[in-house]
Amino acid sequence: MTFTMKLSKAYEPQSIEANIYKRWERSGFFNPDKLPGKRMKPFAISMPPPNVTGELHLGHATGMTLEDIMIRHKRMQGYKTLWLPGTDHAGISTQIMVERLIASEGVNRHALGRDKFLKRVWQWKKQYGTHITQQIRQIGASCDWSREHFTMDPKLTAAVQHAFVTMYNDGLIYRGKRIINWCPRCLSAISDLEVKHEPRKHKLYFLRYKLAGGAAPITVATTRPETMLGDTAVAVNPKDERYKSFVGKKVTVPIVEREVPVIADRGVEQEFGTGAVKVTPAHDALDYEIGLRNELPIISVIDEHAHMTKEAGIFVGKSTVEARRLILEELQEGGHIEKIEDYEHNVATCDRCHTEIEPLISLQWFVKTAPLAKKAIAAVKTGKIHIVPARFEKVYFHWMNNIRDWCISRQLWWGHQIPIWYNGDKVKASVAKPAGKGWKQDPDTLDTWFSSGLWTFATLGWPKKTKGLTLYHPTSVMETGWDILFFWVARMIMMSMYFMKEVPFKTVYLHGLVLDKDGKKMSKSKGTGIDPIPMTQKYGTDAIRLSLVLGTAAGQDVRLYEEKISSYRNFINKLWNIARFTLTQPKETGVKPKTLADAWILSRLQTVTKETTGYLESFRFSEAGALLYDFLWHELADWYIEITKVAPNAGVLRHVLLESIKLLHPFTPFVTEELWSHLTAAKGTKDMLMVTSWPETQQGFVNAKAESDFSIIREFIVAVRNARSNAKVPPHVFSDVCAWGKHQKLLQEHQAIIERLTRIKLTCGESDAKPTGVARGMAFALAVTEETGKRQESERAQLTEYIKRLEHQLANEQFVKNAPQQVVEGQRSKLKETRNRLDQLK
RNA sequence: GGGCGGUUAGCUCAGUUGGUUAGAGCGUCACAUUGACAUUGUGAAGGUCAGAGGUUCGAGUCCUCUACCGCCCACCA
Numbered sequence: 001m002t003f004t005m006k007l008s009k010a011y012e013p014q015s016i017e018a019n020i021y022k023r024w025e026r027s028g029f030f031n032p033d034k035l036p037g038k039r040m041k042p043f044a045i046s047m048p049p050p051n052v053t054g055e056l057h058l059g060h061a062t063g064m065t066l067e068d069i070m071i072r073h074k075r076m077q078g079y080k081t082l083w084l085p086g087t088d089h090a091g092i093s094t095q096i097m098v099e100r101l102i103a104s105e106g107v108n109r110h111a112l113g114r115d116k117f118l119k120r121v122w123q124w125k126k127q128y129g130t131h132i133t134q135q136i137r138q139i140g141a142s143c144d145w146s147r148e149h150f151t152m153d154p155k156l157t158a159a160v161q162h163a164f165v166t167m168y169n170d171g172l173i174y175r176g177k178r179i180i181n182w183c184p185r186c187l188s189a190i191s192d193l194e195v196k197h198e199p200r201k202h203k204l205y206f207l208r209y210k211l212a213g214g215a216a217p218i219t220v221a222t223t224r225p226e227t228m229l230g231d232t233a234v235a236v237n238p239k240d241e242r243y244k245s246f247v248g249k250k251v252t253v254p255i256v257e258r259e260v261p262v263i264a265d266r267g268v269e270q271e272f273g274t275g276a277v278k279v280t281p282a283h284d285a286l287d288y289e290i291g292l293r294n295e296l297p298i299i300s301v302i303d304e305h306a307h308m309t310k311e312a313g314i315f316v317g318k319s320t321v322e323a324r325r326l327i328l329e330e331l332q333e334g335g336h337i338e339k340i341e342d343y344e345h346n347v348a349t350c351d352r353c354h355t356e357i358e359p360l361i362s363l364q365w366f367v368k369t370a371p372l373a374k375k376a377i378a379a380v381k382t383g384k385i386h387i388v389p390a391r392f393e394k395v396y397f398h399w400m401n402n403i404r405d406w407c408i409s410r411q412l413w414w415g416h417q418i419p420i421w422y423n424g425d426k427v428k429a430s431v432a433k434p435a436g437k438g439w440k441q442d443p444d445t446l447d448t449w450f451s452s453g454l455w456t457f458a459t460l461g462w463p464k465k466t467k468g469l470t471l472y473h474p475t476s477v478m479e480t481g482w483d484i485l486f487f488w489v490a491r492m493i494m495m496s497m498y499f500m501k502e503v504p505f506k507t508v509y510l511h512g513l514v515l516d517k518d519g520k521k522m523s524k525s526k527g528t529g530i531d532p533i534p535m536t537q538k539y540g541t542d543a544i545r546l547s548l549v550l551g552t553a554a555g556q557d558v559r560l561y562e563e564k565i566s567s568y569r570n571f572i573n574k575l576w577n578i579a580r581f582t583l584t585q586p587k588e589t590g591v592k593p594k595t596l597a598d599a600w601i602l603s604r605l606q607t608v609t610k611e612t613t614g615y616l617e618s619f620r621f622s623e624a625g626a627l628l629y630d631f632l633w634h635e636l637a638d639w640y641i642e643i644t645k646v647a648p649n650a651g652v653l654r655h656v657l658l659e660s661i662k663l664l665h666p667f668t669p670f671v672t673e674e675l676w677s678h679l680t681a682a683k684g685t686k687d688m689l690m691v692t693s694w695p696e697t698q699q700g701f702v703n704a705k706a707e708s709d710f711s712i713i714r715e716f717i718v719a720v721r722n723a724r725s726n727a728k729v730p731p732h733v734f735s736d737v738c739a740w741g742k743h744q745k746l747l748q749e750h751q752a753i754i755e756r757l758t759r760i761k762l763t764c765g766e767s768d769a770k771p772t773g774v775a776r777g778m779a780f781a782l783a784v785t786e787e788t789g790k791r792q793e794s795e796r797a798q799l800t801e802y803i804k805r806l807e808h809q810l811a812n813e814q815f816v817k818n819a820p821q822q823v824v825e826g827q828r829s830k831l832k833e834t835r836n837r838l839d840q841l842k
Numbered sequence: 843g844g845g846c847g848g849u850u851a852g853c854u855c856a857g858u859u860g861g862u863u864a865g866a867g868c869g870u871c872a873c874a875u876u877g878a879c880a881u882u883g884u885g886a887a888g889g890u891c892a893g894a895g896g897u898u899c900g901a902g903u904c905c906u907c908u909a910c911c912g913c914c915c916a917c918c919a
Contacts, residue, residue: 010881197916204919222919235919272918279919286917345918395846398915483914517854519912539881551855551867556847557913559854567867570881581878622856626866637879645877718885725885731874759876802863814899823861823900830862 007583007678011576013540017670021137024673029691030144032080036691043079044472045071046456046505047143048480048488052087052150053094053128056135058514058522058548058560059481061532064141065545066511066621067479071142072666073616074476076694082472083142084459086149087132089125091415091448092186092352098124098414114413114443121414135533140541140669149459151451152416159458160451161419161431163499168420168429172368172498173408175420179281179288180362180407181348184306185355188411189364191447192404193487195357197346204343205328206274208336209234212250212259218243219338221273223345224283225331226324229256229312230301233279235290238264240275253278254336255327256313265290282361298361304411306358320358365409365418365444372494373400379493379503387508388619389555392482399486408447415445453491456504463499478505481513482555509619512557514548519559535565542668543569549667550625571629572671575664578637578657579675585644588651596713596750597643598652599706604635605656606702609695612663628664636660639714646756654679659695712743712776713750719775720758723782726791727772735760735782740767741840742777771840777833779840792841799838806831 028034032042045067050060067083075081098121099109109117133148149156167173180189205225208217220234231253236243246262253260260279267290268277281291282300291298301312308315308323315323331337348357377400379385380393387393409418420442421428428434433441451458456475460468474496478489489508496504516522522529535544546568552558593599608631615624636656644653658679665672669690676690720737729735737760739747744764747754751762760782771779772792806827809815816824 007878009879220919224919227919267917269918277919284917284919286919289917391846395914398845402915486915513913553856556855561854563868564854566881570879571867573881574879577879577882579878584878618858620858623858626856630866638883641878642883721884722886725873728873731884732876756876798863805863809900812899816899818899819861826862834863 007576007580009580011540011573011671013542013572013670014537016674017138017140017536017541020670020673021140023689024142025137025145027689027691029075029689030083030142031146032082032144035075035080037078039078039080041079042082042471042476043071043074044082044084044475045477045479046459046475047083047085047141048478048484049086049088049149049151049452049455050132050136051090051093052125052132053097054090054132056132056139056532058530058532060136061139061544062511062514062548062558063479063481064136064139065548066509067477068139068141068143068545068669069549069616069621069666070477070479072669073694075142075691076662076665078693080471082144082147084147084149084472085133085136085141085143085145086151086455086459087129088448088452089150089152089415091410091412091445092188092190094121094125095412095414096186096352109413117413138533138536138541140545142669147459151448151455155461156451156454156458157416158431159454159462160416160446162463163454163458163495164416164419164446164450165429165431166499167367172371173365174368175363175365177361177363178366178405178407179285179359180364181350182304182358182360182362183350183353183355184304184358185353186350186412187304189362189407189409190350190357191407191449193449194351195348196351196354198349198354199344200347200356201342201344202347204273204341206338206340207254207278207331208338209251209253209278211246212252218246218251218262218276219274220276220278222278223343224280224324226308226315226320226327227280227283227301228253228278228327229308229315230280230282230299231258231260231278232281232291232296232299233260233294234262234276235265235268235279235294236262236276237268237270238266240268240270243276246276254334255330263290263294263296265293267293283359285359288359288361300361302358302360304358304360304362364407365420367406367408367450369403369406369494372498373403375497376400376490376493379497384503385493385506385508388510389553392485392508392510392555396485396490399490406447408450409442409444410447411443412445415448416451418442418444418446449487449491452488453495454499456492456496457500473500474503475505477507477509479509479511482510483513485510507619510555512552512555515557515559517559517561519557530560530562535562539565539569540572540670542572542671546571546625546629546667549621550629552622554619571633572668574633574637575661575668575671576675578632578641579661579679581641582650582653582657583678585648585650585653588649588654590651591655592649593652593701593706594649595643595647596706596710597640597647597753598649599701599703600710601636601640601656602652602701603703603707604631605659606697606699609659609663610697613694616666625667628660628667632660632664642757643753646752662690662692662695665690709746712746712778713754715775716743716747716778716780717754717757719773719778720754720760720780720782723773723780724758724760727782729782731759733759736763737761737780737782738763738765738767738769739778739780740765741774741779747778774837774840777836777840796838796841799834799841803831803834803838806834 048063071081071083181195183190202223204221204223206219206221208219210217218234234251247264249262250259251262267286279287279290281288281296281298283302299311301309302320303309306320308318310316350357380396419429419431421430421434421439423438433439457469457473460466460473462469492504532544543565547565593602608627611627612624661672661675673690680688748764755762769781772782773780810827
C-alpha cells in the first residue's frame, strides 16, 4: 500500500475499493476469532444466503448493507462479532437454469439421466458460484469468509438429512396422498407459498346436468369443463332456497353418463354463477374439501403431465387443452351447454415459471405444522423474538394461525434427496443406506426452504454440539426482506424451536422492497431494474449503500433512481474534501478548545455520537445516517471549517473529523477506511485498519453555553447574509454594517469570523439608525434599498401574526395550566423575543 | 372476502411515547469562482401534512369514517 501525499481533487472509488477490501480480508478481522482485544459478548448475524448461481440485486444489496452496518458497529463496540455468509442451492430456479442450458444443446434432463444431469448442475455451480460471493465483497460486506457455507455442502446435507429423519421418527413428517399444487412445467409438487395468483382471461362455461326423473336440468358454472369427467357430485349451498328440493337427488354427468348426488355444502357461494357447482375432488382444492366432508369418491382424470388418464375414457392420453376442446364439442352436440361467458379471474400459477397450476392428488411428503406453529407463535408472543417493524407481528400471527401442512417433497433432482429407503414393503428413514440388498432411496428432493429453515444453526455445526453453536446461537439479528417472512423467517423459527429448543434470533429486522422510480417492482425484462454492481463502479459502493439506507424506514418499500445515488456520491466527495482540507492543516494531536467555535463543534460531536449510537441500537439506520450526513456537511464543513480559516485549531478539527469518520464507517466503509489511512498515516502504522473502538461521549466536551452562544453568532451571520442578498449586494463587495442591541460583546469577540463569513466590515455600538435586520435581539443596519424595504414590511407582518398566535395561546388558561412548565416558558420567551424583534424593526 | 401499508414542498421521502413558526435530498430561481470541494458556496421561492369528524390546553403524530394508490392473505368454481 502506497500513500500519495496529496489526495486527488475528487474521490475516485474505482481505484481504491478493491484494494481496501483485500486489506480487510487479509487482516482476518472479519473472523471473530482473529479480532484484536478481549471480546466476550457475541454478536452474530446469519447472512440470508442468495442463490448460488444468481446475481446480486438491489434487495440483496440493501440487506447486506444493513447487516454490514450492524456488524461493523458492533465490531467497533468490542463485541465478538460474527457475520456468517453463504449461498443457497435454490432447487427449482437453479434446475430451471441448467435445464435451459441443456435444452439449447437439444437434450432434456430425462434423456440425460439423473447422475449426468446432477453433474452438469454441479459444474454450473462451480462455474458461477463464485460470482455472487465476489459481488458480496464488492458491496463491502465484512462477513467471515472462513465460515462460508453452501446448503448442499456435505456437512449441511448431513444436517438436513438428520433433521428429516428426526422429524420423521417424531411423527412430524409423513407421507400421504393429498391434493397438492402441481406444476406441469416443473413436473413437481410445490407448496402453497410457491403458488401465486395471477389474473387471466378465461371463459366461464355453464353446463346442464340432467336430473334423474326427467325434471328440469341443473346448471353448473365452470372454468374447466375437462374436469367434469372426474365429477362425483353437484353441490349447492344448504341455505339456497332455489335448490332445496334438489338436494339428495341424482344428476347425470354428461359424456361419462355417471349418476352423482346433489349435495349441500357450506363451501358453495350462492351468488356465484348459478349457485350450483360441479364437484371434482381430484382436481380442485375446494372440491377436495367438499369431497372429504361428504365422503365423495375421488376420480383422477388428469395426470402429472397434464394429460388425461384412463379414467377419462376415450380422452386418455390427450392433453388437457385438447381434451377440453373435444369435450366442449361433445357437450355442444348433446345440448349440454347453456352459455359461455368471457371471464377474467385469478388463476393459481407457479411462482417460478408462471405456468398454471394443476391441482391433483399425489403421494407426497408433508410436515405436520400445527405443533411447530404453536411454539413459533409463542416465541414471538412472549417477546423472545422481536419483529421490526412490529406491525409484521400481526401478519406473522395471522399466517401461523392459519398454517396448513407443508408439502416438502419435490420431484426435482437438484436438492437434498429424501433420506427414506424402500425395500419391498419395508420403509426406513436413515441418513445412510440401510444394510442389506435391495434398498432404494426415495427419488424426491426436499423443498429448498426445508434446508434454509435450519440455516442459523446448521451453519454453526449442528447437529454436533460445537463451540460456535454455544457462543453464537441464538443469533442476534435476522435481517431480511419482508417478502420472505413466511417462506423463510417463519420456517426458521419453527425449525429452531423444535431442534434447538430456542429461538434462532432475537430480532427480525425486515427491510422494504426496492422499487423503481415509478414505485413498480424492478423488472429485468422491462429494463426498469438498476443493477447495483455497475452503480458501484460509476458512483462508488459507499454512495450506493447510503442511497439504499437513508430516507427509508423499516418494512417500507423504497424507490431508487440514479439521481439519488449521485447525490450521495456528492456527499462522499464532500467528506473527501473535508479530509483534504484537514490534511493541509498542521498535524496537531492535542484537542484543546480555544475558541467558541471549537467548544461548539466539540460539544456537537458529543451529541451526535450519543444520538448515532442510540439510533443504531434501535435499528433506526436511516436516522443515524442522516444525522451524520447533516453534521459533517452542514455543521463541520459549512461552519466549523469556514471559521477555522480565520481561527484555526488543527487539533480539534482533526479530532472531530476522525471521530465522525468512525461513526460513519459502518455506512461508508470504503471512503472512511481510505481517509483513515491518510489521516493517521505514520511510519509503521500503514496497515492500521479502522477496527477501532466506537466513539463514546466525552462529558468534558459537552458545553451547552457554547452551543447557545454559537447559535447567536450563527443567526447573526445568517441574518446579515440574508440582508445582503436581499439588498442585492454582490458577494465580492464588502459592505459596512453597524450592529447594536444585545450580545455586543459576543459580536465583538467574533468580529473577524463574522466579517469573513458575511463579507462585511462590522462596527458595534449604539445607534438609532433604522435597522435592516434583526436576529436574537441584535439589530444591524446596511444601506437600505427598495428591495429590503419591501422585505422588512413582509417580515413585520409575519412577526405580528406570530405574536398574535402566541398571545392567544398564552391567554388560554387551560394551556398554561396543563402544558408542561417547560413548554409554557418556551412560548413565553418566544413571545418576548418576537416582540423585541418587531420593536427593533420599527 | 379478510388484512396491511401509503397519501407531508414540483419529484423522492424522513418525521421515537402528541409539545417551539413541519424537515431533508433532488429540482427551480437569483447571485458567486473568496486558502478542501462546481460532485461547490450563499440566499430565495415552494406545504390549509388526502378529506371529514372526534379526543386534547395542544394533533402530521391518537380515535372514527370516507376517497384514491399499492401490497399481502384467502377454497367463488
